[in-house]
Amino acid sequence: MARPVPRASRCPHCNAPFTPQAAKTHYVCGYCGHAFDLDGPHPARPGPPPPAQANRQALMVVAGVAAMVVMGGVGAAVALLKGGPDEPRPRPTPPPAAVPRSVAPPVVPGPPPEPPKPGPERLQWAERGAPAFVDVNGDGTEDIVGHVSRHEGASGVQHFIAAFDGRTFQKLWESSPSEGPDASRHTKVIAQNGHLVMSEQRTVNLLELETGKRLGRVPLTDSPRRLCIPPGDTTSVWVEVVDHQHLLFDTRTATAKPAPRAPKGCATPPLSPQTCNMSRPAEHPTSCERSSYPPSDIRGFSTKYLFRTGGYTLALGTRWPGTQVPLVALYAPGNRKPLWHDTVSEKDPLLLRDTAPEVGEITQDAVYVVYELEKGGAYLIRRDLRTGAVVWDVPMPETRSLTMMTALWVRGGRVYVPMWGALHVLDAATGERIGGIGTE
Missing domain, CATH: 2.40.128.630 (Lipocalin)
Incomplete structure (x- = not known):
C-alpha cells in the first residue's frame, strides 16, 4: 500500500516552500541547504548561509555595534556637560594603618666626664x-x-x-x-x-x-x-x-x-785666693779652701783642696810627679801624720780623670768624695773615716758635667746631692738612690 503524500510543503528549518514528490521522504532545502526527512528524523545542522546572506548579516552586526558605540559616546559627552546625575563618588582610600613603633626608653645623662688630671708638676x-x-x-x-x-x-x-x-x-x-x-x-x-x-x-x-x-x-x-x-x-x-x-x-x-x-x-769669710768655690754655700758645716799646704807633706801627693770639720781634714789632690792621678788623704785632729791616703778609687788609675776632685764631705764615720772617669761620667765613693776602706762606689744620678756641683749634704742616714736643677737623695749605707726633688 502506497505512503500518503504529506501535506507539508515548506522547509521545517527555514520555512521555504518546496514541492513534495510521491514516495520521496528525504529532501534538501534549496534555500538554506538543510536536509530533512518527512518521516520525522531530526534535521541535520544547516550549512553556512549563502554568501550574500552572510554578508548581509555581518553588515547588520557591524552597523549595530557602531551605533552602540556612537550612542555611548554621545551619552558620555552629555553626562559630562550636564554634570551627570548624582553618582556616588568613590570613597577616598583610607591611609594605611599606623604601624606601632618601639619607643626607646629615655636616655638619662650620666655624670659629666672628669676633667683630665694635670700632669706632674x-x-x-x-x-x-x-x-x-x-x-x-x-x-x-x-x-x-x-x-x-x-x-x-x-x-x-x-x-x-x-x-x-x-x-x-x-x-x-x-x-x-x-x-x-x-x-x-x-x-x-x-x-x-x-x-x-x-x-x-x-x-x-x-x-x-x-x-x-x-x-x-x-x-x-x-x-x-x-x-x-x-x-x-x-x-x-x-x-x-x-x-x-x-x-x-x-x-x-x-x-x-x-x-x-x-x-x-x-761670719762669711771674705773672698780670697783661698776661696774654694764662690758658689759653695757659706752655711755648709764643712769648710773648704784652696791650699797646697796640708798638715804634713805626703811624698808624691800634690794637695789642691782642704775640707775641715770636727777637727778632721780631708785633702784632695793629684799625684806628682808623673801622670796625674786623683788622690785622697785624711788627717785626724791634732795629728800631722795622715790616718790614710790612697788613689781616690780602686778602679784602674788610667780610667780616672787626671784632675783633683773638687767635692768632698766628712761625717762622724765616713768621708765622701765625688770624682770623674775619663770616659763614663761621675762617681760618688764612700770610705771609712778611720781606715779608708771603700764602703761603696756608685755612679752619680747625672752624667753631665759637675761644674754646677759644689757641696754634698749628709745627715740622717742620707746623702743629698744637688746638681743640674735636681736634688738627688741616696741611702748613706748603700749608695742607692731613694728619691729626689726636681727629677723626672
Missing part, C-alpha cells in the same frame, strides 16, 4: 744655700725645705720656698713667689724655734712651719747674704746683710734689732 731645685732639714708634717722623718723654681709660660720663672715630704718627696706646701730680680741668690731658709725664717732680696720673713704661711716680715737695708743661728740661741736668727747692717731676727715676735758683730761661726 715640673720643678727645679734652685737652692744655692743650705736647705732646711726639719720634720714639717710630724711623721718622724726629716722633710726638706728649700728654694725651687717653676716655669710659668709667658710669665717667666717664679721662685719660691717649698716643703717636700722626706718619705715620698712630694710637695707639702709652697710659699708665695719670692720678690726681686735675682731671687735665686737671695732666697734662703732656716728652721728655728718651730718656725721658718726666709730671706728675700730686701726682706726677711717669718713662716709657719706646717703651712708656709707668712706670719711677719722685717725690711732689710740691702740684700741678705746669710742666715745663721748663733751658738746656744734657741729663738733668734742672725741675718748677714751685704751693707753690714746686720740684724738679729726674733722668731717669737717677728721683730729685729741691730747686730753688727757676727756671732761665732756665722
